[in-house]
Amino acid sequence: KNKKEEEEKWKWWEEERYTDGSKWRFLEHKGPVFAPPYEPLPDNVRFFYDGKNMKLSAPAEEVATFFAKMLDHEYTTKDIFRKNFFKDWRKEMTPEEKSKLTDLNKCNFSEMNEYFKAQSEAKKQMSKEEKQKIKEENERVLQEYGYCIMDNHKERIGNFRIEPPGLFRGRGDHPKMGMLKRRIRPEDIIINCSKDSKQPKPPPGTRWKEVRHDNKVTWLVSWTENIQGSIKYIMLNPSSRIKGEKDWQKYETARRLKKCVDRIRAQYRDDWKSKEMRIRQRAVALYFIDKLALRAGNEKEEGETADTVGCCSLRVEHIKLYPKIDEQEYVVEFDFLGKDSIRYYNKIPVEKRVFKNLQLFLENKQPEDDLFDRLNTSILNKHLQELMDGLTAKVFRTYNASITLQQQLKELTCPDDSIPAKILSYNRANRAVAILCNHQRAPPKTFEKSMQNLQTKIDEKQKQLSTARKQLKTAKADHKASHDDKSKKAVEVKRKAVQRIEEQLMKLQVQATDREENKQIALGTSKLNYLDPRISVAWCKKWGIPVEKIYNKTQREKFAWAIDMAEDDYEF
DNA sequence: CCATAGACTTGATGTTATAGAT
């Protein structure tokens, strides 16, 4: 059955693509799944203001529960979070509540908090049957709302559930953290589907904001979110044709860059000498994007988001120049917050010309001034477009990530290694890319402990091994003395045991190395977004590694096109 | 040219399921 299903999978990559800019001809879906309505708290769960019990109106209570649920989170201790929350909460209160509740510090949400903790505890304690029932209900919703028909195929939708209301959690120092993310109603929803499809029905007694039929876009549902006023979408799953084609195309653009990257590098090196400041700035910025895989760095509206930067938006305060330091010349020290307020720190020697240019760009500037004052992403991308069709700043990240993986795999894979050792090499190659792209993660809370546990296991295994070896020795001696069949068998048994334990030990040691090296590095993002999957598939085929060791089920679905088309000799 | 809206990709983190250990 499984095999048959596999064979029947549609190979969209073997079909023609649309060339007229349209994304589909036919689109039918059931619309979004809305967040469940608010359920008021039972009467025994109380809220206190200034030590006094107070029954809140339903709307005020709902917003209060959002805060109560987060009591253990660091967010609720932050001034901006508390200020924004309180301001928005007050908007939901009745006039009486508003006049009474004037100080967040006098609010006591602890009974609510305990109630929700008990709820989630109860959920964990549910019987198997109850859990099974919930699972089945989720599966039913998935079957009904999780798929659409696009052209002649049933495709999986990515996020068919509308985001529930709650308190906005921005990353880093976000000025809007704690604001109320309001509940989305059918009246906020724009539906996109084809004219000749069966249109999704809004819930009884409601209507959609709009139903449109735009086949120049890929989304099925959209709404405007109230924190930044930006638009959110429901789109297809990465396994879909529409996402897969785009992904494939992305790597093809990066491969085209590979063909002309030498020319482009020669060009920007030449531009370091330009008479025009804007060209020098452009050339130095491009050098950073290429060499350090920095992001483009669009301008951001001040006060709307956390203060983060990319290449073009770097400020004077984000770099330091050292003509000479630690035996090295022309060193630039980068220290800034990038996407998601993740710190980028790097101290790196650069070409003398780059260094001199940077000194020039810094002249007569304040720390908060732009480093590249004659440059922005649109100027840069326009220039890149002239150098190569479809070239933008982010193509360099894709290109450098993928080429690094390919090189590292070549360098690190030892033909005679066992499969686990080869996979360690793969992870190391992946890690080199993650480091290049600065993909970090917070070290897991239990990291030290789990590392210790692993070490204990290794120690035990080592003891086991030495015991097994001793036993083998004894068995051999026995055999020498008696030369009978029974003792011969015993030797074989012991030999096998030693071998098995040696393998187990090796596996554990590999695991420990891998985990230690991975402490603060996140491999997922590069694997999913930057590494041409055909490189990995080819590597698997070349060394006889099952592709399941590298890609899990979801990843295999996303990269089905690559798994199907890449041979062992694929070159990025 | 510039600002903004819109569409889509990329990203860390929170939550749930599962595999492996006990």
Added chain:
DNA sequence: ATCTATAACATCAAGTCTATGG
């Protein structure tokens, strides 16, 4: 069989880049 660490999956924020309209 149960527990628990990790992997898988879901979530939703935060980027990039293009289109649009003045």
